[in-house]
Amino acid sequence: MKLAVEGGKPVRKKPMPERIMFDEREVKAVLELLKKGTEESTAKFLDRYAGENVDRYEKEFARYFGVKFATATSSGTAAVHSAIASLDLEPGSEVITTPITDPGTVMPIIFQGLIPVFADVDFDTLNITPETIEKVITEKTKAVIVVHLAGVPCEMDKIMKVARKYKLKVIEDCAQAHGSIYKGRYVGTFGDMGVFSLMSGKHMTSGGQGGMVITDKEKYYWAAKRFADRGKPFGIKNPEGNVSLGLNYRMTEIEAIIGRIQLKKLKKIADKRYKIVEKLRKEFSNLKAFSLWKKPQNSKPNYWFCFVKVDKEKLKVDKWKVAEALKAEGIPVGSHYVIPMYENPFIKKRKTFGKSGYPWNPYRPDIEYKCPVAEKSLNSHITLYIHECFTDKEIEDILKAFEKVEKAYLK
Ligand SMILES: Cc1ncc(COP(=O)(O)O)c(C=O)c1O
Numbered sequence: 005m006k007l008a009v010e011g012g013k014p015v016r017k018k019p020m021p022e023r024i025m026f027d028e029r030e031v032k033a034v035l036e037l038l039k040k041g042t043e044e045s046t047a048k049f050l051d052r053y054a055g056e057n058v059d060r061y062e063k064e065f066a067r068y069f070g071v072k073f074a075t076a077t078s079s080g081t082a083a084v085h086s087a088i089a090s091l092d093l094e095p096g097s098e099v100i101t102t103p104i105t106d107p108g109t110v111m112p113i114i115f116q117g118l119i120p121v122f123a124d125v126d127f128d129t130l131n132i133t134p135e136t137i138e139k140v141i142t143e144k145t146k147a148v149i150v151v152h153l154a155g156v157p158c159e160m161d162k163i164m165k166v167a168r169k170y171k172l173k174v175i176e177d178c179a180q181a182h183g184s185i186y187k188g189r190y191v192g193t194f195g196d197m198g199v200f201s202l203m204s205g206k207h208m209t210s211g212g213q214g215g216m217v218i219t220d221k222e223k224y225y226w227a228a229k230r231f232a233d234r235g236k237p238f239g240i241k242n243p244e245g246n247v248s249l250g251l252n253y254r255m256t257e258i259e260a261i262i263g264r265i266q267l268k269k270l271k272k273i274a275d276k277r278y279k280i281v282e283k284l285r286k287e288f289s290n291l292k293a294f295s296l297w298k299k300p301q302n303s304k305p306n307y308w309f310c311f312v313k314v315d316k317e318k319l320k321v322d323k324w325k326v327a328e329a330l331k332a333e334g335i336p337v338g339s340h341y342v343i344p345m346y347e348n349p350f351i352k353k354r355k356t357f358g359k360s361g362y363p364w365n366p367y368r369p370d371i372e373y374k375c376p377v378a379e380k381s382l383n384s385h386i387t388l389y390i391h392e393c394f395t396d397k398e399i400e401d402i403l404k405a406f407e408k409v410e411k412a413y414l415k
């Protein structure tokens with residue numbers, strides 16, 4: 005069969021299903037809240053301190069994940085920033101993280117005057133590992149931010165062992181892994197804090213943008229809360245004004261009222277996404293040149309998207325051509341996930357604070373970043389976008405398209 009990219013008939017003409025996240029519950033709740041503004045001053049109900057929804061959302065979020073505390077923020081980046089700031093580390097301290105992530109994981113490290121250090125990843129999961137973390141620890145290392153990429157959990161039990169050995173704090177970035185389970189526990193509950201993004205493309209949303217920090221440790225809870233609101237003296241006895249540096253990262257009542265309803269839907273979304281990807285996993289095992297990335301044993305990821313490994317030795321074309329061909333067949337794929345974080349100009353060219361080169365100057369001016377496995381793995385994978393509204397028909401079309409492209413390009 006002729007490939008669509010060469011003028012043939014595509015496997016799928018119909019667009020993939022829309023991802024419908026809302027129903028009448030979100031609509032009713034938001035309208036009711038907004039209606040108040042026709043009768044009373046917005047200052048009486050829109051801000052978190054005037055209403056009850058952000059407080060309730062925090063409590064419900066904490067209960068869902070089985071932790072004591074949660075602090076809502078205005079974005080996932082704000083959640084990472086509030087969490088890292090709450091550790092109150094000395095400038096120049098080193099924070100280990102992954103080169104395969106969103107800048108929202110890394111920029112807060114730099115804003116805090118800390119040095120990001122990139123641990124290499126496991127080729128098959130694209131996540132950092134206990135071994136790669138241990139390799140880059142120095143006497144200045146104080147914390148690790150792990151990212152459960154695309155929903156696949158890092159090996160948290162072993163990572164926590166390394167962290168305890170070197171007395172490192174651990175933040176779990178769960179921005180892509182809401183409700184992913186590792187060895188029977190939700191990710192975000194292994195480290196000192198878990199952070200979430202609640203923007204509208206994630207597994208659940210608080211209404212466009214939003215974030216959450218969860219923890220069992222009261223001191224981090226208060227510190228993150230203070231940071232997310234300009235150092236207001238939350239949790240401080242006999243306060244005398246704003247006690248520490250912070251920003252305004254507050255969530256609004258509209259966001260929280262949506263988030264509260266979305267939280268109730270998370271379990272179903274996670275189950276559906278798991279079933280879809282596991283089905284794909286099973287069927288992909290019949291292909292020769294394509295395979296899905298791996299997950300740790302005893303894990304149940306809430307997948308955000310899929311990585312598909314393209315075995316270039318078996319094909320006549322590279323992964324860029326493969327992605328182009330799949331797109332023409334009507335399949336939602338991306339040819340390349342991201343460049344390694346350290347290749348971005350804000351790190352490579354030290355585009356941070358004027359010409360200072362801070363924080364690398366003066367703490368680690370000579371640090372070099374290179375994660376060969378991450379680079380190789382990124383160059384070997386394409387992305388496949390799925391979501392919970394996919395049915396058996398979409399799975400079938402995905403498989404048909406991969407089979408068709410493989411048949412055309414196999415050596
Ligand atoms: C792993 C990771 N961390 C942090 C963020 C930042 O979250 P936000 O976009 O809500 O600021 C994202 C966003 O996609 C992410 O994927």
